[in-house]
Amino acid sequence: MMALKGWAHRVWMGLKTTFIGLSITVPYIFRRPYTLQYPEEVPELPPSERGLHNFEIDKCIACDQCSKICPVDCITIEGEGKGKLARIRTFEIDYTKCLFCALCCEPCPTECIHMGPTFDLVGYTRDEVIINYADRENPRTFSEGEKLPYEIASFARK
Amino acid sequence: MMASVDPLSSHIAVWLAGLFGLDAPSWPFHVVAMLVVATLVVLLVALVALIGIYLERKIAGRMQNRRGPNRVGPHGVLQTLADGVKLLAKEDIVRAGADVALFRFAPYIVFVAAFAGYVVLPFAPNTVPADLNVGVFFFLAVIGLETIGIVMAGWASNNKWSLIGSMREVAQVVSYELPLGIAAMCPVLVAGTLSVRGIADSQQGWFWNWMIIKDGYWAIVMVPCFLVFYIAGLAAAKRAPFDLPEAESELVAGFHTEYSGIRFGMFFLPEYAVMFSLSAFATALFLGGYHDPFGLSVGMEFGVGAVVWGLLWFFAKTGVLFFSMIALRWTLPRLRIDQVMYLCYKTLLPIAMGCLVLTALLRLLG
Numbered sequence: 001m002m003a004l005k006g007w008a009h010r011v012w013m014g015l016k017t018t019f020i021g022l023s024i025t026v027p028y029i030f031r032r033p034y035t036l037q038y039p040e041e042v043p044e045l046p047p048s049e050r051g052l053h054n055f056e057i058d059k060c061i062a063c064d065q066c067s068k069i070c071p072v073d074c075i076t077i078e079g080e081g082k083g084k085l086a087r088i089r090t091f092e093i094d095y096t097k098c099l100f101c102a103l104c105c106e107p108c109p110t111e112c113i114h115m116g117p118t119f120d121l122v123g124y125t126r127d128e129v130i131i132n133y134a135d136r137e138n139p140r141t142f143s144e145g146e147k148l149p150y151e152i153a154s155f156a157r158k
Numbered sequence: 159m160m161a162s163v164d165p166l167s168s169h170i171a172v173w174l175a176g177l178f179g180l181d182a183p184s185w186p187f188h189v190v191a192m193l194v195v196a197t198l199v200v201l202l203v204a205l206v207a208l209i210g211i212y213l214e215r216k217i218a219g220r221m222q223n224r225r226g227p228n229r230v231g232p233h234g235v236l237q238t239l240a241d242g243v244k245l246l247a248k249e250d251i252v253r254a255g256a257d258v259a260l261f262r263f264a265p266y267i268v269f270v271a272a273f274a275g276y277v278v279l280p281f282a283p284n285t286v287p288a289d290l291n292v293g294v295f296f297f298l299a300v301i302g303l304e305t306i307g308i309v310m311a312g313w314a315s316n317n318k319w320s321l322i323g324s325m326r327e328v329a330q331v332v333s334y335e336l337p338l339g340i341a342a343m344c345p346v347l348v349a350g351t352l353s354v355r356g357i358a359d360s361q362q363g364w365f366w367n368w369m370i371i372k373d374g375y376w377a378i379v380m381v382p383c384f385l386v387f388y389i390a391g392l393a394a395a396k397r398a399p400f401d402l403p404e405a406e407s408e409l410v411a412g413f414h415t416e417y418s419g420i421r422f423g424m425f426f427l428p429e430y431a432v433m434f435s436l437s438a439f440a441t442a443l444f445l446g447g448y449h450d451p452f453g454l455s456v457g458m459e460f461g462v463g464a465v466v467w468g469l470l471w472f473f474a475k476t477g478v479l480f481f482s483m484i485a486l487r488w489t490l491p492r493l494r495i496d497q498v499m500y501l502c503y504k505t506l507l508p509i510a511m512g513c514l515v516l517t518a519l520l521r522l523l524g
Contacts, residue, residue: 007504007505025221035223
């Protein structure tokens with residue numbers, strides 16, 4: 001009799017636990033999925049996100065500070081002129097090396113380099129991910145969203 | 159004992175003969191009509207698999223907070239079609255060391271077994287591909303045939319995973335077939351016929367005529383009986399938690415590890431075809447078949463309206479069971495083979511036997 005009782009209990013528990021499981025999984029069907037349709041939908045990143053750099057070409061005085069502090073030597077700078085009149089000719093960041101540490105933003109005397117929110121840089125060759133920010137013919141343009149973090153950063157520094 | 163209805167093909171043959179101004183169809187009309195019905199059933203199987211696979215992936219996605227397929231066509235509805243075309247275009251590999259003849263032949267047995275089960279399903283009033291007077295036996299026997307194809311595939315693959323998978327299938331078959339068959343006998347005893355259409359027609363009228371709650375008091379026997387049939391049916395369709403022959407986390411892909419291209423498709427498609435035909439069979443046996451729950455079909459004259467009305471309720475009830483099978487797959491973990499044995503021999507079989515004895519007693523007394 002005890003054995004039969006145990007058997008009935010196991011049958012009942014089998015059914016009960018199945019329905020408990022279903023009552024957890026089935027409501028999920030009617031919830032919104034969390035998946036972000038990435039190329040169409042861009043994730044909302046915090047303003048402190050360290051993505052590709054934002055570079056203000058007119059402020060730069062080609063002082064080479066950022067290049068010197070860079071731990072992986074990914075910044076190449078060529079300038080012309082002297083002192084405060086100096087103007088930048090090449091400002092290349094090699095994103096195959098860059099580790100997004102934001103150390104380059106710290107020593108800049110004119111606050112012309114900031115970390116932006118863009119995180120998806122793709123190319124078919126390694127050369128395609130070396131960006132020359134000082135290219136005056138086709139400069140990298142920033143969207144409204146990309147400008148925001150640099151404004152916050154310069155506000156914080158004051 | 160109710161008279162059996164003519165097979166669907168004879169209705170079509172009469173209609174075709176009518177087009178040519180003949181009173182009685184001669185044999186060419188019957189042949190053409192049979193081909194038409196066979197084509198319709200093949201199309202239904204393909205459609206069920208296409209929609210079933212899409213639903214499965216979509217529901218699985220939603221249950222895991224994902225979206226499921228949504229790239230091919232609106233909301234991804236053409237994904238299965240694209241996958242089918244991909245499978246057709248893929249190379250048909252027969253591995254070295256395989257038993258070539260058996261290897262090539264196995265998928266056909268599985269496919270034909272899944273397809274043949276549809277023959278006895280009552281889709282709507284007077285719409286049965288063939289109303290066999292041993293329909294229940296035929297269906298259970300034909301569903302069991304699939305195992306032979308799977309064992310052939312597992313043996314011919316010459317691969318340890320395939321062999322383990324097919325051995326598990328055999329072990330599973332001998333355990334689930336008993337409760338499945340005995341549970342199916344209870345509605346047969348109550349209806350007094352082995353014809354699936356006859357059992358479905360005996361449940362016409364309000365929903366308390368349905369086998370599962372027949373006149374209220376039958377629910378004591380029929381609800382456990384239906385649950386046993388449903389659980390054993392899950393095992394027959396090789397669905398989780400009984401998907402041991404496939405067991406992708408343990409056996410790569412089980413018995414179809416070595417298959418590629420359309421031969422893999424011929425293992426994949428019948429899984430959904432069997433799921434659907436078992437749901438439809440359970441509907442016919444326990445849930446009133448194609449009859450609506452409000453007795454509206456009682457006085458209905460046979461015609462297009464009655465057929466559409468019947469098809470509607472048939473697909474609605476079958477769809478609910480189909481959905482529950484998908485939901486269960488993504489809810490329960492897979493059983494071990496000894497747990498499957500325990501469940502089938504020590505739990506389902508005694509319950510099914512008890513139900514059968516009780517049904518027989520209730521029939522004798524009442």
